Amino acid sequence: xxTFIVRRIGAGIVMLVVISTIAFxxxxxxxxxxxxHILGQQATQDQVIAKAHDLGLDQPVFSxxxxxxxxxxxxxxxxxxxxxxxxxxxMASRFPVTFSIVMGATLLSALLAVVLGVWAASxxxxxDKVVQVVSLLGFAIPGFLVALALVLVLAINLKxxxxxxxxxxxxxxxxxxxxxxxPVIALAIGGIASVTQQVRGSVIDALRQDYVRxxxxxxxxxxxxxxxxxxxxxxxxxxxxxxxxxxxMFGGAVIIEQIFAIPxxxxxxxxxxxxxxxxxxxxLVLVTxxxxxxxxxxIDLLQGWLNPKVRxx
Amino acid sequence: xxxxxxxxxxxFTPQVEVLAVGDVGSRRTSLFRRLLxxxxxxxxxxxxxxxxxxxxxxxxxxxxDPSHGDPINTLLPPGGHFPLGTDAAGHNVLSQLIHGGLFxxxxxxxxxxIAVAIGVTGGLLAGYFGGWFDAVSSWLAxxxxxxxxxxxxxAARAALGPSMWLSMSVFGVLVSPAFFRLVYAAVTAVRxxxxxxxxxxxxxxxxxxIGRHILTVVRAPIIIQASMMLGIAIAIQAGLEFLGLGDxxxxxxxxxxxxxxxxxxxxxxxxxxxxxxxxLTCIALTLLGNAMRDELEQSGAAPKKRGAVSEIVREPxxxxxxxxxxxIGETLxxxxxxxxxxxQRDGTVKEVVSDVSFSVHRGEVHGIIGESGSGKTxxxxxxxxxxxxxxxxxxGTVLFEGADLAxxxxxxxxxxxxxxxxxxxxxxxxxxxxxxxxxSQLVEPLRLKLGLSTAEAKAKAxxxxxxxxxxxxxxxxxxxxxxxxxxxxxxxxxxxxxSCEPDLxxxxxxxxxxxxxxxxxxxxxxxxxxxxxxxxVILVTHNFGVVAxxxxxxxxxxxxRIVETGPVRSIxxxxxxxxxxxxxxxxxxxxxxxxxxxxxxxxxxx
Numbered sequence: 001x002x003t004f005i006v007r008r009i010g011a012g013i014v015m016l017v018v019i020s021t022i023a024f025x026x027x028x029x030x031x032x033x034x035x036x037h038i039l040g041q042q043a044t045q046d047q048v049i050a051k052a053h054d055l056g057l058d059q060p061v062f063s064x065x066x067x068x069x070x071x072x073x074x075x076x077x078x079x080x081x082x083x084x085x086x087x088x089x090x091m092a093s094r095f096p097v098t099f100s101i102v103m104g105a106t107l108l109s110a111l112l113a114v115v116l117g118v119w120a121a122s123x124x125x126x127x128d129k130v131v132q133v134v135s136l137l138g139f140a141i142p143g144f145l146v147a148l149a150l151v152l153v154l155a156i157n158l159k160x161x162x163x164x165x166x167x168x169x170x171x172x173x174x175x176x177x178x179x180x181x182x183p184v185i186a187l188a189i190g191g192i193a194s195v196t197q198q199v200r201g202s203v204i205d206a207l208r209q210d211y212v213r214x215x216x217x218x219x220x221x222x223x224x225x226x227x228x229x230x231x232x233x234x235x236x237x238x239x240x241x242x243x244x245x246x247x248x249m250f251g252g253a254v255i256i257e258q259i260f261a262i263p264x265x266x267x268x269x270x271x272x273x274x275x276x277x278x279x280x281x282x283x284l285v286l287v288t289x290x291x292x293x294x295x296x297x298x299i300d301l302l303q304g305w306l307n308p309k310v311r312x313x
Numbered sequence: 314x315x316x317x318x319x320x321x322x323x324x325f326t327p328q329v330e331v332l333a334v335g336d337v338g339s340r341r342t343s344l345f346r347r348l349l350x351x352x353x354x355x356x357x358x359x360x361x362x363x364x365x366x367x368x369x370x371x372x373x374x375x376x377x378d379p380s381h382g383d384p385i386n387t388l389l390p391p392g393g394h395f396p397l398g399t400d401a402a403g404h405n406v407l408s409q410l411i412h413g414g415l416f417x418x419x420x421x422x423x424x425x426x427i428a429v430a431i432g433v434t435g436g437l438l439a440g441y442f443g444g445w446f447d448a449v450s451s452w453l454a455x456x457x458x459x460x461x462x463x464x465x466x467x468a469a470r471a472a473l474g475p476s477m478w479l480s481m482s483v484f485g486v487l488v489s490p491a492f493f494r495l496v497y498a499a500v501t502a503v504r505x506x507x508x509x510x511x512x513x514x515x516x517x518x519x520x521x522x523i524g525r526h527i528l529t530v531v532r533a534p535i536i537i538q539a540s541m542m543l544g545i546a547i548a549i550q551a552g553l554e555f556l557g558l559g560d561x562x563x564x565x566x567x568x569x570x571x572x573x574x575x576x577x578x579x580x581x582x583x584x585x586x587x588x589x590x591x592x593l594t595c596i597a598l599t600l601l602g603n604a605m606r607d608e609l610e611q612s613g614a615a616p617k618k619r620g621a622v623s624e625i626v627r628e629p630x631x632x633x634x635x636x637x638x639x640x641i642g643e644t645l646x647x648x649x650x651x652x653x654x655x656x657q658r659d660g661t662v663k664e665v666v667s668d669v670s671f672s673v674h675r676g677e678v679h680g681i682i683g684e685s686g687s688g689k690t691x692x693x694x695x696x697x698x699x700x701x702x703x704x705x706x707x708x709g710t711v712l713f714e715g716a717d718l719a720x721x722x723x724x725x726x727x728x729x730x731x732x733x734x735x736x737x738x739x740x741x742x743x744x745x746x747x748x749x750x751x752x753s754q755l756v757e758p759l760r761l762k763l764g765l766s767t768a769e770a771k772a773k774a775x776x777x778x779x780x781x782x783x784x785x786x787x788x789x790x791x792x793x794x795x796x797x798x799x800x801x802x803x804x805x806x807x808x809x810x811x812s813c814e815p816d817l818x819x820x821x822x823x824x825x826x827x828x829x830x831x832x833x834x835x836x837x838x839x840x841x842x843x844x845x846x847x848x849x850v851i852l853v854t855h856n857f858g859v860v861a862x863x864x865x866x867x868x869x870x871x872x873x874r875i876v877e878t879g880p881v882r883s884i885x886x887x888x889x890x891x892x893x894x895x896x897x898x899x900x901x902x903x904x905x906x907x908x909x910x911x912x913x914x915x916x917x918x919x
Contacts, residue, residue, distance in 0.1 A: 015456060026472040124702070140599035142548035144555065145588050148574065152581055210743040213699050218758040218809060219731025222723070232748045251461025255552045259574070270556050273467045281471045288464045296459075307748060308793040 001304070008300055012293035019289045020072075020282075024065045027278045028057070037276055038081050055081065068282075077286065078279040080272075087283040090268055095287065097166060098257065098264035100176075102249045104184040109191030110242055114231070116192070117199025117238075121207065122226060131196065138193030144255040147186035151259060154182065164261035183260045187252055191245040198241040202234035209233070235306045243299040247292055344533065347608045354604035357597035364594060368414035378408065380564070391582070400572050400583055410586055412564045417591075420481040420565075421546035425539055427485025432492025433535065437523055439493070440500025451497070454490035462487050462549060470558050477550070477560045484549055488542060495538055499531040537605045544598035551591050566591050630670075631889045633879025642675035645713065645817050645849040646696070652708035653688070653695045653873075662707060666691050667873045669709070673817065673849040678840075680852045680860040680881070682896070683870035689853045690739075692870070693819050696851070697736055698726050713817065732762050735815035739822040741802035745794035751805050752790035755812060762813045777808040781838060800831035804838070811842055818843075821853045836862055857896060861885065869893045 028034075035052035036043070043051075052058045056067065071078065077087035120131035155163035161182050167175035206212065207230055215225050254266030261267075265284060272280035348354040367374055391398045398406050435454075439447040462484060469483040503509055503526065512522050547566075553559050554567025561568070566587045573583030635641075653666035666688040673679045681689040694700045696711055698718060711718040713734070718726065730736075738744040746754055755774035759765050765773060771790070778786035781804040789797060789805065797805065803823065810818060820839065824832040840863055843850050852864060860867050860881060868878040869892065877890040888894045 015459065018456060019460065023468055027468060029472070136599060136603055137596060140544060140596040141592050142551065142595060144552055145592050148570075148577075148584055148588055152577065152584065156578065156581070208702070210738060210740060211746045213694075214736065214738050214744040214806065214809075215746065215754070216699055216727075217697055217730055217734075217736035219727055219729070219762050219813070220758065221727045224761075229746050229749070233746065247459070247461050251463035254463045254467070255556060258556055269464070269467050270558070273471045273558060276471055278471060281468055285460075285464060285468050288460060292459050309747065309795055 004304070005297075005301070008297050012297060016286075016289050016293055020069070020286055021065065023282060023285045024068060025061060027282055028061050028064055034081075034276070034278065072286065077283045080277050080280050082275055082277050085280075087279050090280065091265065091283050091287050094263065094265045094268055097168075097262060098250070098253050098266060100169070101180050101183045101187060101256070101262065101264070102246065102253055104180055105187035105191060105249050106242065106246045108184060108188040109195050109245060112188075112192045113195035113199050113238070113242075116196045118203055118226060118231070120196070120200045121203035122222075128200070131200065135193040135196045138189045139197070141189070143186050143190050143252050144259060146189045147183070147256050147259045150182045150186055166260075166262045166264075179260075179262075183253075183256050183262060186259075187249050187256050190252070191242070191249060194245055195238060195242050199234060199238045202237045203230055206230040206233045232306060236303055239299060239302055239306070243295055246295055250288065250291065344605065344608055348601075348604060351604050351608065353600050357601040357604070360593060360597045361601070364414060365418065367411055368418050371411045371415050374411055378405075380404070398580070398582060400569075400576070400580075406569070406583065406586060409564045409569055410566070410590060413566045413569055413587070414590070416477065416563050417547055417550060417566045420477055420550045421543050423478060423481045424485040424488065424546040424550075425542055427482055428489040428542060429492055429535065429539065431486060431489035432494075433496050433531075435489070436493040436496025437500060437527065440497040441504060441519070441523060441527070450493065454493050457487055458490045463552065466549070466553060467558070470553075475558065475560060477554070477563055477565065480553055480559065481546065481550060484546060488545070491538060491542065492535065495534055496531050499534065500527055503527055503530055533605070533609055537602045537609075540598050540602035540605065544595040544602075547591065547598070548595050551587075628874075628876070630875050631877040631879075631893075633877070633883040633887075633889075635880060642677060642847075642849075644672055645675050646673040646851075647712040648672065648692075648696065648709070649712070650709035651692060651695060651706065651711060651719075653691050653700065653704060654707040656703045656705075664707070665704075665873050666695065669870075669873075669875050671868050671875065671878060673851055675816070675849050676843070676847045677865040678843060678850040678852055678863050680854060680864035680867040681870055682854055682857065682860055682867055684855055687870040688873035689870045690821055691873075693736075693821050693851060693853050697730060697734060697819060698723075699730075699736075731758050731815070732813045733815055734817045734819065735810040735813070737803075737807055737810045737818065737820040737823045740826045741799050741806055742794065742826075744806055745802055747794050749793075750790070751792050751794060751797065755790075755805070755809055758809070759812055773812070774808075777812055778805070781805070781808045781811075782834070783808075800827055800835070803827060803831075803835055807835070807838065807842070811846065811848075814846060815848060817849045817851070819851045819853070822855065823852075824859065825855075839863065869896070 034057055035048045035055065039047055039051055049058070056064055059067075068078065075088055077091070079086055080090070116131050116135070120128040151163050155161045161178055165179060167179045169176040203226070207226070212225055212230065215229055216222065253264060254269055256262070257264045257266035258270060265287065268280055269284045271277075272284070348358070400406055400409070435450050439450045465487055466480055466484060470480060473479050473483075509522060509526055512526060517525070550559070550565065551567035551570060554565045555571045555574070557571060559565060559567060569587040570584065570591070573580070573585075573587060576583050649670050651666060651669040652664060654662040654664045657663055669688070669692050671679065671681075681692065683689045691700070691704070694704070695706050696713075696718060698706070698721070700706075706719045709719060713729070716725075718729075721729075745751065752771065752774055755777065756767070756770040759770040759773055760767065763770075763773075775786045775790060778789055783789050783801060783804055789801060794802060803826075807823070810820075823839065824835050827835060836859065839850070839852075842848070852859070854860060864881050866879065867881050867884055868875045869884075869890065870876070871892050877884060877888065877893045884893065888897055
């Protein structure tokens with residue numbers, strides 16, 4: 001088990017290095033043009049050269065990368081080119097905001113998916129058909145359209161929620177909950193749809209296993225067998241899909257944050273991208289990659305807990 | 314979800330195996346025809362064809378120049394020359410929507426072409442040739458799939474600048490692993506098929522084999538995946554344009570959405586039109602892909618079922634008289650005219666067990682013998698009311714201690730199971746829940762049915778394990794099912810079945826899956842337990858050796874009916890039904906040394 005974890009952590013680090021290298025080379029290959037872009041068309045050639053030198057852009061891209069990597073290992077991701085903001089601090093202050101809506105959407109997805117998936121799989125018939133059609137629609141409709149519909153109907157017309165803005169949890173828990181409700185729903189629709197499909201499929205598979213009949217023959221009720229034994233065995237594949245959804249929602253949050261004016265990572269990412277503020281974009285890529293690595297590791301550990309065969313190998 | 318998840322969900326990836334056999338070429342034509350009979354698919358196709366036509370002829374159809382802004386007529390409501398009104402800059406919204414279709418569809422197609430080109434080529438090469446290319450490309454596919462698509466697109470936009478075509482090309486690369494994995498899985502499955510070997514031996518070149526034998530297999534799944542992928546690409550593109558990260562010069566659906574959203578308080582309809590078009594297009598593409606998969610799955614599954622069951626022939630049951638002076642215990646179970654049926658898709662019921670009658674007395678072992686498909690296991694499941702999905706008792710009574718199990722409520726059945734009626738399955742390994750230890754699976758019913766405490770239940774479970782001959786009960790108790798041998802697992806299952814001291818034990822081919830030496834031990838164990846606990850036992854088997862060894866009475870089943878029934882000695886001495894005789898003939902061929910009437914007290918199994 002320990003070697004398994006160590007190997008997974010090692011693989012994660014390799015992935016981080018590969019992704020950061022590719023991203024850095026792509027983003028910083030612009031060279032001198034970047035300084036011109038920052039200073040604008042009025043700047044003289046000398047000013048541009050001086051700016052490029054300040055930012056280290058006149059050095060070969062590999063030595064720039066080595067320097068960036070060295071700093072990154074010490075937690076320093078550089079400064080914004082446009083407003084001098086510290087990238088690490090910007091990521092640290094925005095991450096909890098995005099994380100709270102993504103986590104909320106993940107929990108909502110997991111909860112509803114288990115309820116709907118088990119319901120559809122154990123009842124079959126009409127219930128199953130309805131759940132399948134609805135989840136197919138939830139899968140097909142882009143999340144940001146759902147977000148727009150929610151804003152239009154629930155916030156602007158019915159005035160049940162504030163259409164935009166974010167209140168930190170520490171300021172006012174009630175207002176926080178109200179401010180993340182719509183974004184979480186919009187983000188969760190796709191997740192609910194996909195995970196429900198998976199839960200339904202794996203529960204149907206698990207219900208057909210021989211041990212289900214044997215457990216029932218010992219006098220265990222159907223619901224007990226479903227919720228203790230079937231769900232445990234169906235959990236692995238469902239968890240894998242949930243992990244994919246979690247990562248996907250992290251990306252989806254970029255658009256959702258824009259619609260609800262939520263000051264999360266996505267907002268930084270969009271404005272930095274539009275401006276060409278490379279250090280911030282690089283920071284966002286790194287934070288995302290690190291999150292992916294951590295999530296995958298956690299999922300592996302959970303899979304081991306769910307499935308004793310994985311635990312041993 | 315399309316804009317949210319980086320890649321299509323694996324659940325929505327079409328099953329490749331379904332297509333691995335048969336003539337795919339002719340099936341594709343019939344697939345299209347069958348889609349025409351699926352109303353959802355027809356609606357989706359009509360919408361998509363209309364959309365494509367309108368987009369291609371946008372310059373003819375659109376009521377005005379989409380880029381012509383009229384500063385006087387801003388934010389007009391729908392009507393007149395502006396069927397969908399105008400936006401904040403006075404653009405004709407309908408014109409913009411129609412022209413936007415061209416760019417949105419073209420962008421999505423670009424993504425698809427790149428994804429298919431990379432994914433299919435890579436998947437074919439990696440799957441067919443293997444080696445380092447396989448390792449590297451699979452690893453790359455994993456990395457590309459790891460990051461959320463939008464974040465990568467943000468970075469690409471920052472590095473490469475604002476171009477819709479570039480962004481959609483990058484997205485094509487990002488989603489190519491979906492096709493890569495699809496093709497890779499299909500190719501590795503097909504590569505070692507005999508017909509591919511045969512093609513190779515007969516001198517076909519690799520490219521011919523790939524083209525002829527492998528591409529035909531993956532063609533349909535690729536089309537399905539492509540349909541889903543187009544929807545995702547349209548959503549992603551709209552999302553990027555909505556964020557203002559696309560070409561601001563091109564009219565696109567996402568750009569319209571962005572303009573509309575800016576006026577959401579004053580003119581909510583401006584958001585509605587592009588939302589509708591984007592939403593309907595994504596839904597149409599997904600529904601179409603789903604309909605295609607459904608049709609393919611049905612065509613793959615349907616032929617298997619046909620001809621599996623032969624017609625039930627009604628003929629009188631040959632009944633042997635009871636032996637004079639035989640000691641018979643109280644009647645435990647009285648099955649009368651039991652009929653079991655399965656609901657079919659077309660609404661009919663297929664009868665698999667017909668007019669089965671027999672009884673089981675306390676202390677006796679009643680064998681039910683027949684070949685596979687004869688309905689013996691179905692009868693056993695019916696008595697426990699644990700028939701597989703779709704199956705149910707459609708007639709007859711199952712009297713157990715005076716109550717009719719056939720009409721009993723599920724709650725009452727649950728109370729009876731385990732406590733009064735227990736079951737030993739055929740295949741030991743698949744009948745233990747792999748996620749829980751052997752011990753916890755024994756303890757759970759003891760606590761529930763007998764109300765024992767955790768400690769008492771554990772002590773009892775260890776006793777049981779010792780009783781069924783497990784050498785180290787403590788170790789087996791803590792083990793997971795995959796850590797014990799088949800013989801041990803079967804003993805564990807027997808321990809579980811007798812744990813609440815049932816009156817009736819149903820054993821479904823309890824030795825079939827075991828080694829010959831272990832078979833004999835398990836049979837001995839069953840005989841001992843039968844004597845000790847004074848249970849009635851129903852022993853389902855296809856082996857006359859086991860019947861001779863263990864049973865007091867036997868019923869011979871064929872095609873869902875009992876053809877001959879009576880005391881074992883009598884049937885062995887004078888089988889009357891042709892089928893019983895042929896079963897005996899079969900044993901004699903197999904093991905000529907065994908006489909017609911072996912001594913039941915000896916433990917020599919076949």
